[in-house]
Amino acid sequence: MEIERPRSLDGALAALAAHPGADLLAGGTDLMVEINFGRKRPEHLIVVQPLAELRDLDRNGAVRVGAGVTYTRLLAEGGGSFAAVREMARTVGSPQIRNAGTVGGNLGTSSPAGDALPVLAAFDATVVLRSRRGERRIPFADYMTGPKRNARAPDEIVVAAEWRDPGPAQTFLKVGTRNAMVIAVASLCLVVERARKSVRVALGSCGPTILRAGEAERFAEELIDESGWDEPLDVSEAAAARFGELVAAAARPIDDVRGSARYRRHVLGVMARRALERVGSVVA
Ligand SMILES: Cc1cc2nc3c(=O)[nH]c(=O)nc-3n(C[C@H](O)[C@H](O)[C@H](O)COP(=O)(O)OP(=O)(O)OC[C@H]3O[C@@H](n4cnc5c(N)ncnc54)[C@H](O)[C@@H]3O)c2cc1C
Known part of the structure; x- marks a missing residue:
């Protein structure tokens, strides 16, 4: 060599x-x-x-x-x-x-499980x-x-x-088979760029490439349109659940040694709900 x-x-x-x-x-x-x-x-x-x-x-x-x-x-x-x-x-x-x-x-x-990649996609x-x-x-x-x-x-x-710079309303979540030193079973980055009235969600380890959840993005944008882009978003349980469903539906997961496709969809829904609740209240 x-x-x-x-x-x-x-x-x-x-x-x-x-x-x-x-x-x-x-x-x-x-x-x-x-x-x-x-x-x-x-x-x-x-x-x-x-x-x-x-x-x-x-x-x-x-x-x-x-x-x-x-x-x-x-x-x-x-x-x-x-x-x-x-x-x-x-x-x-x-x-x-x-x-x-x-x-x-x-x-x-360029692994679909590369953790930096959903962040770069959502940004x-x-x-x-x-x-x-x-x-x-x-x-x-x-x-x-x-x-x-x-x-x-x-x-x-x-x-x-x-x-x-998309502003401070952003978060990254990752689920693995344990809490540390672990490849993602699924990961998610959510950004609410209030200045540009834009919501972006990117999913890792849930498809052949990093995926964006377009329908979920539009759903969240409409929610924030109603409550105001300069105001904290008070996410109802029903809205958080719908956002989770739309994010999970955007995934194209496979069954592999780290987790089943069904589990990946489930954790994406959970992470999406948590992410929206966490980030929705961040205004500046
Ligand atoms: C124990 C362990 C745990 C890990 N945990 C994680 C984890 O939790 N999350 C995660 O995402 N990854 C994890 N990884 C994988 C790895 O650490 C990451 O992918 C890391 O970002 C690779 O960076 P590197 O600089 O070490 O790349 P290298 O190993 O040096 O290179 C990786 C590839 O990128 C190419 N490359 C390097 N630099 C460039 C460049 N400037 N331009 C073009 N191509 C380039 C190389 O040719 C090679 O093909 C883990 C790895 C190990 C061994």
Whole structure:
């Protein structure tokens, strides 16, 4: 196995242009598992973990999280408009995994169970890719194309994820087979962007890609239209139940070792109700 350790992003892009499709190594918490279990034997490995250009984290209305930002760094950020990001980062693996694992690695692997991905979907994030040919910006909805498949070209590196600050009404919930160190059986991110009168719900581990629950989003928008976008939402039991049903109906789950499709739909309904109750009352 040939291992290259470029000193700059330009160096990494040049190495990748010379070996398109070479594996990139960031924190190694996905890739090294594949290598150690003999499921992957890359001929060429490009180490991107030390690259300073992938480590920026800007929160100035427009948010930019570099591909090399770890979950530990996300956890160190203040809450507010990062509440769901922090809730997500807290559930990832163990402290060791959070110290090494990166957002870029989650995007690189593109597992439907990747915890950062429902947050990026609900934030309507843009994935920023770079190659020697230039920069490409893809809406998250077009980035992930299937389980462990994405729109990244073989000579491209994910450099960042960007989104518009949606305000503080946001939450991330995850159910696993235990409380810590666990892959999601199902996860959900809900954002109520009051300034734009927009509700967005994204589901993880419940389909081949991260799914948005469009009907549930419209239902919640109508609810908030009635109560007022500047007012806290007092969610009735009936409305919370209907929202849960619509979210569960948007899932395309399968039975697997972690849970049955029926259980996944059930927990999505429960998480959706809790999320709406939690986030509905957050106004500023
Ligand atoms: C014990 C354990 C627990 C875990 N728990 C969780 C969990 O709770 N939630 C969760 O979501 N994940 C979990 N994971 C999986 C993993 O930690 C995450 O997916 C993490 O985000 C991967 O990041 P990394 O930097 O380690 O990626 P790496 O392993 O370095 O790379 C992963 C893939 O992404 C590609 N890649 C890396 N950087 C880039 C880039 N900049 N551009 C393009 N492609 C890139 C690599 O080539 C590789 O294919 C766990 C893993 C382990 C071993």
